[in-house]
Amino acid sequence: MRETMNTAYSRILAIESSCDETAAAVIENGATILSNVIASQIDLHAQFGGVFPEVASRQHVEVIYPVVAQALEEAHMGLDDVDCIAVTKGPGLVGSLLVGMNMAKGLALGRNKPLLGINHIEGHIYSLWLTEDAPNIEFPFLTLVVSGGHTELYLVTGHGRYQHLGGTLDDAAGEAFDKIGRLLGLPYPGGPAIDEAAKTGNPQAFKFPRAVMEDGFNFSFSGLKTAVLRQTKHFDPGRLPVNDLAASFQAAVVEVLVTKTERAAAAYGVTAVHLVGGVSSNSALRQQMQAALKIPVRYPPSILCTDNAAMIGAAAHWHFVNGRQDSLNIDVIPSLELT
Numbered sequence: 001m002r003e004t005m006n007t008a009y010s011r012i013l014a015i016e017s018s019c020d021e022t023a024a025a026v027i028e029n030g031a032t033i034l035s036n037v038i039a040s041q042i043d044l045h046a047q048f049g050g051v052f053p054e055v056a057s058r059q060h061v062e063v064i065y066p067v068v069a070q071a072l073e074e075a076h077m078g079l080d081d082v083d084c085i086a087v088t089k090g091p092g093l094v095g096s097l098l099v100g101m102n103m104a105k106g107l108a109l110g111r112n113k114p115l116l117g118i119n120h121i122e123g124h125i126y127s128l129w130l131t132e133d134a135p136n137i138e139f140p141f142l143t144l145v146v147s148g149g150h151t152e153l154y155l156v157t158g159h160g161r162y163q164h165l166g167g168t169l170d171d172a173a174g175e176a177f178d179k180i181g182r183l184l185g186l187p188y189p190g191g192p193a194i195d196e197a198a199k200t201g202n203p204q205a206f207k208f209p210r211a212v213m214e215d216g217f218n219f220s221f222s223g224l225k226t227a228v229l230r231q232t233k234h235f236d237p238g239r240l241p242v243n244d245l246a247a248s249f250q251a252a253v254v255e256v257l258v259t260k261t262e263r264a265a266a267a268y269g270v271t272a273v274h275l276v277g278g279v280s281s282n283s284a285l286r287q288q289m290q291a292a293l294k295i296p297v298r299y300p301p302s303i304l305c306t307d308n309a310a311m312i313g314a315a316a317h318w319h320f321v322n323g324r325q326d327s328l329n330i331d332v333i334p335s336l337e338l339t
């Protein structure tokens, strides 16, 4: 079913600061990126091997103003030219979310613009509307949200209509990649580093467990993590077969993600599968999902897989054209769910 949308025009200034990227973008009609500025804190957190919440919020405070100014400048616009201010209201780190939310509220109040608080996961789902493939998107489709904080399967039956089919019971896929990357002595974040190392490793070198529970669409990665940790103890430190361990770990994660997604796609008779979130950049996941499914598998370019504000602007468009407007009293919700 191709749902016709309300075709009202929108130019949205979107702000995202839920984790370790400070980002702002200007999006036209939920589809065209007029600017997309991302200030990553990866270098700052690399020394801790993960995101340090207080450091993250302090850094957001430092750069949010110039990031928003740059997004407007690159879009050749002033604040008066945008129709709405959209901002991530959750899920995410409370201190980080607050920086973006307060900035957005200040701009909305100061320029008398409508404010929209957007769910970060909904933003990831809408990242596909910013791609060339957007005109081909039809409902219902299945979305696998795989990021540092989430591993969730949703059936999407229309704009803003989500059915949660399952999710991780413990670690998110990206979190597992980051932890195993650290264990193998790879640079932070572990996901891209493992993806790279695995290209010259043997995915069958080690047989790691695949937690594919018989029923339902939930995931679990903690047993796999423990198995990799145990395996590393068989080697002298400094003599780890890093590439083989990376390839074998990645193969286990990808097999579980593909098996569950394939099962859900068959159960719900969807027209396509969408992969979104940071881990959807993973080359093995993309290849194997495409090989396993007979329906289109879509994923955004890497710059729109990891956190960005363009996706928040794309999601906000549908709310804006449907007349939604939030109060200036809205608050951030660190554990916000998508329903």
Ligand code: KG4
Pocket: 019, 146, 147, 148, 149, 150, 173, 174, 175, 177, 178, 189, 190, 191, 192, 195, 277, 278, 279, 280, 281, 282, 283, 305, 306, 307
């Ligand atoms: O979507 P994202 O920027 O942040 C969250 O919303 O959580 O995702 C970041 C995660 C990190 O865990 C990172 O290691 C992972 O995405 N990631 C990857 C790859 N690129 C980024 N994981 C596996 N393979 C990749 N190529």
Ligand code: ZN
Pocket: 120, 124, 147, 148, 277, 278, 306, 307
């Ligand atoms: Zn994210």
